[in-house]
Amino acid sequence: MSRRRRTPAPVAVFLWRRLDERGHDACGLWRATTGWRLSGAAAFREAGLACHLRYEVLADSAWRTRRATVSGTAGRRVVDLQVTSAARGGWTLNGVPQPRLRGCVDVDLGFTPATNLLPIRRLALKVGQRAEAPAAYLEFPRLRLLVLPQIYGRLSATRYAYESPAHNYAATLEVTKIGAIANYPGVFELITSG
DSSP: OOOOOOOOOOSEEEEEEESSSSEEEEEEEEEETTEEEEEEEEEEEETTEEEEEEEEEEEETTOOEEEEEEEEEETTEEEEEEEEEOTTSOEEETTEEOGGGTTOOEEEETTOSGGGHHHHHHHOOOTTOEEEOOEEEEETTTTEEEEEOOEEEEEETTEEEEEEGGGTEEEEEEEOTTSOEEEETTTEEEEEEO
16 A cells, blocks of 8 residues: 655745736745755736746745746746856756856746745844845846846834846835845735745
8 A cells, every 4th residue: 555645835935926928927935855855836917918827936945046936937938947056156047057147045936926025034133233145136028047136124123125126116115023034125025825
C-alpha cells in the first residue's frame, strides 16, 4: 500500500489587485528545506497585452535569492525564464551570465509585489533604520535583467519609506506583519491574506 505524500500548508497566502492596470496576483509563502519558497500566479494587462505568468522564487534561510522561475505568456509571446544567483554574487538568466548584477542579493520580478517580501525580511530593519537594497530586476514586458537601485527605510512596524530612483518613484509602503505588501501606492493593494 502506497502512502500519498502530503503537501505542506503555506505559511501565508496573499491576493493582490493591481491599481495601475487590470489584474490580480495570488501567491503563497512556504518554508522550504533550505529556506523559503514564494510561488504564485499573476493575470493582468500590460502595455495592451493579456499576460498570465506563474512564478517561483527560492531563497535561503537568510532570505537571499537563490533561484527564480517565470513561465507563461505575455500576449502571444511564450515566457520561460530561469534566474539563478550563486553564493559568490554571480547571476545568470537562462544560463547566460549577467555580470552587471554582481552585488545584488534579491530578485525583483517587476510584475508582482511578492518579491518585495525578500529585502524586507532579509534586511530586518529596526524602526528608524534605512538601507540600500539593489535588486536583480526583471523588467516587464521586456524580460531583461537590470540592476534596480532601491532604498528601504523602516517607519513603523508596518510602514516603510521606499525609493526607486530609476523609476522616479517614492512612497510609503504598508506591509503585513510578515512583511508582505499590503499597499504599494498606485501599483498594488492587498485584497486578502491568510
